[in-house]
Amino acid sequence: xxxxxxxxxxxxxxxxxxxxxxxxxxxxxxxxxxxxxxxxxxxxxxxxxxxxxxxxxxxxxxxxxxxxxxxxxxxxxxxxxxxxxxxxxxxxxxxxxxxxxxxxxxxxxxxxxxx
Numbered sequence: 539x540x541x542x543x544x545x546x547x548x549x550x551x552x553x554x555x556x557x558x559x560x561x562x563x564x565x566x567x568x569x570x571x572x573x574x575x576x577x578x579x580x581x582x583x584x585x586x587x588x589x590x591x592x593x594x595x596x597x598x599x600x601x602x603x604x605x606x607x608x609x610x611x612x613x614x615x616x617x618x619x620x621x622x623x624x625x626x627x628x629x630x631x632x633x634x635x636x637x638x639x640x641x642x643x644x645x646x647x648x649x650x651x652x653x
Contacts, residue, residue, distance in 0.1 A: 598618075598622075601618065602614065602615070602618050605617055605618050
């Protein structure tokens with residue numbers, strides 16, 4: 539096998555770069571968690587909201603890709619954005635409260651849900 543060269547595909551390098559970035563992101567996040575001893579409610583709300591947003595983005599990107607592959611570019615995007623609009627309408631139609639949000643000067647933990 540002398541004289542045979544090893545070649546590295548560019549797809550492999552991109553995958554290796556993304557895997558390294560993901561691993562470093564996890565490490566950086568855990569270091570922040572170790573040094574941030576007592577996070578307040580605003581910090582927790584921000585970090586949990588950010589991580590939930592990232593997870594939703596990943597899910598939406600995968601759904602959009604599958605929709606484009608099965609329905610085509612135009613119909614895939616149309617169905618995707620109509621679904622987002624429907625979910626927005628459901629969100630504003632259903633009554634809900636947010637933790638740590640005060641309603642009319644009262645604590646939100648004992649308030650009944652309303653529209």
